[in-house]
Amino acid sequence: MKAIETFNLTKNFGNLTAVDEVSLEVDQGEIFGLLGPNGAGKSTFISMLCTISNPTSGSAKIEGYDIKNEASDVRRSIGIVFQDPSIDDRLTGRENMELHADLYDVPRDVMHSRIDEVLHLVELEDRASSFVNTYSGGMRRRLEIARSLIHYPKVLFLDEPTLGLDPQSREHIWNYIRDLKRRENITIMLTTHYMEEADKLCDRIAIIDQSKIIALDTPQRLKDELGGETIIIETSDNDLLSSKLEEAKLVDNILKSEAELNLRVKNAHKSLARIVEFAVSIDVYIDNITIREPDLNDVFMHYTGREIREGGGSKELSGMAAVMRGRIK
Numbered sequence: 001m002k003a004i005e006t007f008n009l010t011k012n013f014g015n016l017t018a019v020d021e022v023s024l025e026v027d028q029g030e031i032f033g034l035l036g037p038n039g040a041g042k043s044t045f046i047s048m049l050c051t052i053s054n055p056t057s058g059s060a061k062i063e064g065y066d067i068k069n070e071a072s073d074v075r076r077s078i079g080i081v082f083q084d085p086s087i088d089d090r091l092t093g094r095e096n097m098e099l100h101a102d103l104y105d106v107p108r109d110v111m112h113s114r115i116d117e118v119l120h121l122v123e124l125e126d127r128a129s130s131f132v133n134t135y136s137g138g139m140r141r142r143l144e145i146a147r148s149l150i151h152y153p154k155v156l157f158l159d160e161p162t163l164g165l166d167p168q169s170r171e172h173i174w175n176y177i178r179d180l181k182r183r184e185n186i187t188i189m190l191t192t193h194y195m196e197e198a199d200k201l202c203d204r205i206a207i208i209d210q211s212k213i214i215a216l217d218t219p220q221r222l223k224d225e226l227g228g229e230t231i232i233i234e235t236s237d238n239d240l241l242s243s244k245l246e247e248a249k250l251v252d253n254i255l256k257s258e259a260e261l262n263l264r265v266k267n268a269h270k271s272l273a274r275i276v277e278f279a280v281s282i283d284v285y286i287d288n289i290t291i292r293e294p295d296l297n298d299v300f301m302h303y304t305g306r307e308i309r310e311g312g313g314s315k316e317l318s319g320m321a322a323v324m325r326g327r328i329k
């Protein structure tokens, strides 16, 4: 049996199709990622699987239960961490857990030991009796993850689990998720618009753009299939070089940002000399060149012609700003 199966799952909001005939299968014990820019339809897709919203057409099964006809069995089988925080600030961590355990009919006699167990998993035991409004963003997320596990779900949905967190908290969350998979053999479906998160954490990913799956495979195979390499080049005149390179058709794809050009080529070592010669011939000076293997951003670009990359470094952009910034070309 598959943990998750969807058949042409579709959701319309008026004239807008937020999820367009999405079919996929997720194996038990897999960490499966939905990767795509803001507005791609990821949260809407998950909300149908969690029985929070009804599909317009198509169907889906979670652990063999139909999301329409067996919604209560589905709900018992799943845990959810929403994109928007949903913990109560005025309660302590432990009180939040107790509230949730009640909601899910966790038997009283095992409730406290389970709460301790899941708090331990996300390393929050020490802070359990503090009010949540004293928690950092990363701690809140950890509490939400702990809370979603209180009834031992078979399938866990995490909608943008590290949205807005600093890189260190993000790494922590990744570790908990990996731990969970290893210890509990739980199936995890997560959404993200962070390339790195999908790449490092997920066994397989579906890349989603404009309500449709555009590619689905392991991160490694998606990158391997693309082949080629990316040359990153900083020059005295990126605009001139990129327009001339485009004319001369010396590279497969050019992505221009303020500081650098990303040039997609089949074989960087063969192309490099020609590109350098070419730059010199039009009086463009090269400050720096690096070569790297394709990443998931390149994969996304290959299929959509656009970039998905989030804001770089530790400077955290909000989701929308990150997408806007990504659309340079």
Ligand SMILES: Nc1ncnc2c1ncn2[C@@H]1O[C@H](COP(=O)(O)OP(=O)(O)O)[C@@H](O)[C@H]1O
Binding pocket: 013, 016, 017, 018, 036, 037, 038, 039, 040, 041, 042, 043, 044, 045
């Ligand atoms: N309740 C709703 N009513 C109308 N439109 C919606 C609603 N929820 C989502 N949308 C639209 O559906 C599209 C997909 O949204 P969403 O699933 O939130 O994308 P993502 O999670 O990938 O950022 C967007 O265009 C969004 O504006």
Ligand SMILES: [Mg+2]
Binding pocket: 042, 043, 044, 083, 159, 160
């Ligand atoms: Mg979303």
